[in-house]
Amino acid sequence: MSESIIQITGVKKIYDLGRAKVHALDGVDLRIYENDYVAIMGPSGSGKSTLMNMLGCLDTPSEGQYYFGGEDVAKMDDDSLADIRNRRIGFVFQSFNLLPRATILRNVELPLVYAGLAKKERAERAQHALEQVGLGDRIEHRPNELSGGQRQRVAIARALVTEPSIILADEPTGNLDSKTGEEIMQLFEGLYEKGNTIILVTHEEYIAQHARRLVRLRDGLIESDTPVKR
Amino acid sequence: MKRSRIRRTLNDFEESARIAGEQLREHKVRSLLTALGVIIGVWAVILIGVGMNGLDTGFRNSLAMLGDDHFYIEKFPWRNVGDDWRKYIRRQNMESYYADEINEIISQTPNTGLVIAVPTIGFRRNMSYEDQTANGIQFTATTSDFSYISTADIAEGRFFTQTEASSGQNVVILGSGVMEALFPDEEIDQILGRRVKISRIKFTVIGVLESQGSFLGLQSFDNQAIVPLPTARKFFIGHRYWNGTSIRVVKQPEIDREEARDEIIGAMRRVRGLEAGEENDFDVNASDAVEDTIGPVKAGIAVAGFIITGLALFVGAIGIMNITFVSVKERTKEIGTRRAIGARRSSILTQFLMEAVSICLLGGLVGLLLAFGSKTILDHYAPNFPASLSFNLMILAVSLSVTTGILSGFIPAWMASRLEPANALRHE
Known part of the structure; x- marks a missing residue:
């Protein structure tokens, strides 16, 4: 296998709820390699969301080590975390999280706005990313003029536009019917084949089966980490 | 990137x-x-x-209307005197001939900072011309020297001469507001020589003043008229009238205001014959009091x-x-x-x-x-x-x-x- 992008060792996340301390993650070790396609599964309360927030640098561990591309995330300040999210991670959310008042193009441009790119370069790159998801001709539309599947494609284009190290998708088909969901999964398949690294968080077995590797969580610990049989 | x-x-x-x-x-x-x-x-x-x-x-x-270089020697100060008014009312009245005496002193003082002193007496009368009337006109009775110190220019005609004044001629200079009230439809150059009535006494119009505008758009400065002092004494105010008497003294523009004021006070004390240590029994007012x-x-x-x-x-x-x-x-x-x-x-x-x-x-x-x-x-x-x-x-x-x-x-x-x-x- 190739270079590891993410390396997590002994990561714990403890929430202090006053009366009780909740161990959402209780010592997790995980490596994600370049051009990996990992599905993370687990029942609610298993620490799935916490792990996803951790991997996405939206949260930092209470204990343990997290290296992202060789950099120690646990020691980073807020601005550095924001920059990592901006440059290295592309998020895809269950409910798309598009800006309703902005055009498709502007939605996709947004990460580049925060990256500090000039207008012209932003537009070119956003256009390119939209073409990758098959929406190159809809750039002046607004999200409410698109179907659910198209909206999720816009969100994927927004995740791709900074050419991130990993794409982190949290239940990307959760708000879609199964046919549209299948189309989205085909899109991820294509991205994977082009060499992207994808982490998929889901509770649907048949969605997880699209990945190449399946990590199961239970009670804040990794229960199993197995290749997907195809 | x-x-x-x-x-x-x-x-x-x-x-x-x-x-x-x-x-x-x-x-x-x-x-x-x-x-x-x-x-x-x-x-x-x-x-x-x-x-x-x-x-x-x-x-x-x-304030420009009052004149930057002008001082007004009067019985009362321009500020609100409150309960002290008794003290001021007991003061000697102002007399118009003080102006002559002050001018005498000015002419005898080498390096004086003062130019001239001119007496003015204010009073109110009604005016009419044919069936037009103008009531409560503010009159200034003064000498021909007033033409040197007036802050209002003559728009048409002329000021009265020393001879006209001393012989008590019935001549009047109208403010532009009075002119408009008495001659509503006439041009300014047609008015000279007309015979207007001031409290039934006939006067010849010899000049009209430039419009002075009004204070904050409220009180007009143009409802005024100027007549010779001897004429006014003869017909309107008599020889004992003192109220509204003011001696206007003009300083040289380059002289400091307080310096000029001190000189005026000195001159006026001489006129009144005040001993050293005696309090002034007059006030020297100027536009700064209004400020x-x-x-x-x-x-x-x-x-x-x-x-x-x-x-x-x-x-x-x-x-x-x-x-x-x-x-x-x-x-x-x-x-x-x-x-x-x-x-x-x-x-x-x-x-x-x-x-x-x-x-x-x-x-x-x-x-x-x-x-x-x-x-x-x-x-x-x-x-x-x-x-x-x-x-x-x-x-x-x-x-x-x-x-x-x-x-x-x-x-x-x-x-x-x-x-x-x-x-x-x-x-x-």
């Missing part, structure tokens, strides 16, 4: 301005209602500014204005803080999304600050428009009030609204920027 810190900051501003614009368009009524306090505050501050400027200009114009009395009025307006503006802006600031909190709450998930795709805390802070500032700017602009409207109405109904909406006032209004926006938006914007991205994303 090419990135720069400056470019990122520029992008933050651009994005924030765009969001602020979208928010204003989306919540038009809400924004306008929220901006109400700022609207009233800016409106008030501009109107008060216009009013104070107007008062200032008006006073300066009116002193207007100071507290202006301060009062300023304080009232400050309180009204401050209150309005304070209420406005609270409203804007509140609406910014609402906006943060409504868009918590959006904040989470922006943070997830790479917005820094400072980007979020800028975004919500800009939103608060834009509401305030909207308020400031509406307030400015209202102020323009009010000024137009004021100009219409009081055309002589010297109102002016200065550029500085507009800058003040805009900076006030921006400052209000920053102050009121800061706390909610700060809280928005401190939200944990993961928590914000979970928010529905």
Whole structure:
């Protein structure tokens, strides 16, 4: 296998709820390699969301080590975390999280706005990313003029536009019917084949089966980490 | 990828301005209602500014009418004497011949700072010409020397001569307001030589004064007329009349005001024969006395204005803080999304600050428009009030609204920027 992008060792996340301390993650070790396609599964309360927030640098561990591309995330300040999210991670959310008042193009441009790119370069790159998801001709539309599947494609284009190290998708088909969901999964398949690294968080077995590797969580610990049989 | 810190900051501003614009368009009524306090505050501050400027200009114009180099020796001071009036009323009356004696002293003083002393006596009479009348005209009875010191120029005709004055001729110089009242349909050059009546006594019009305007558009200076002092004594005021007697003394322009005042006091003490140590039994008035009395009025307006503006802006600031909190709450998930795709805390802070500032700017602009409207109405109904909406006032209004926006938006914007991205994303 190739270079590891993410390396997590002994990561714990403890929430202090006053009366009780909740161990959402209780010592997790995980490596994600370049051009990996990992599905993370687990029942609610298993620490799935916490792990996803951790991997996405939206949260930092209470204990343990997290290296992202060789950099120690646990020691980073807020601005550095924001920059990592901006440059290295592309998020895809269950409910798309598009800006309703902005055009498709502007939605996709947004990460580049925060990256500090000039207008012209932003537009070119956003256009390119939209073409990758098959929406190159809809750039002046607004999200409410698109179907659910198209909206999720816009969100994927927004995740791709900074050419991130990993794409982190949290239940990307959760708000879609199964046919549209299948189309989205085909899109991820294509991205994977082009060499992207994808982490998929889901509770649907048949969605997880699209990945190449399946990590199961239970009670804040990794229960199993197995290749997907195809 | 090419990135720069400056470019990122520029992008933050651009994005924030765009969001602020979208928010204003989306919540038009809400924004306008929220901006109400700022609207009233800016409106008030501009109107008060216009009013104070107007008062200032008006006073300066009116003081110019009194003459910068002019002093008025009189029985009473121009300030409010309150309960001391008994002391002043016991003073000796002013006499018009003091002017001659002071002129004598001036001519004997080498290096004098004074030019001339001229007596004037004020009184009121009605005038008429054929069936036109003008009532309560302010008359000035004086000598021919008055032509040297008059702050009002002759528009047409001439002043009376020394011979006309000393022989008590029935000649009169009209203020432009009196002229308009008595000769409503006639041109100014046709009026010279007409015989008007002052309390049934016939006088020949020999001159008309330039229009002097009015004090703050209220009290006109043009309802006046000038007659020779001996003529006035003969027909109207007799020889014992003292009320309204004033000796006007003009100083040389380059001489210091206080120096000239001291010289006048010295001369007048000699005229009165006062011993060293005796108190002055007269007052030397000048336009600065009026300036002193207007100071507290202006301060009062300023304080009232400050309180009204401050209150309005304070209420406005609270409203804007509140609406910014609402906006943060409504868009918590959006904040989470922006943070997830790479917005820094400072980007979020800028975004919500800009939103608060834009509401305030909207308020400031509406307030400015209202102020323009009010000024137009004021100009219409009081055309002589010297109102002016200065550029500085507009800058003040805009900076006030921006400052209000920053102050009121800061706390909610700060809280928005401190939200944990993961928590914000979970928010529905």
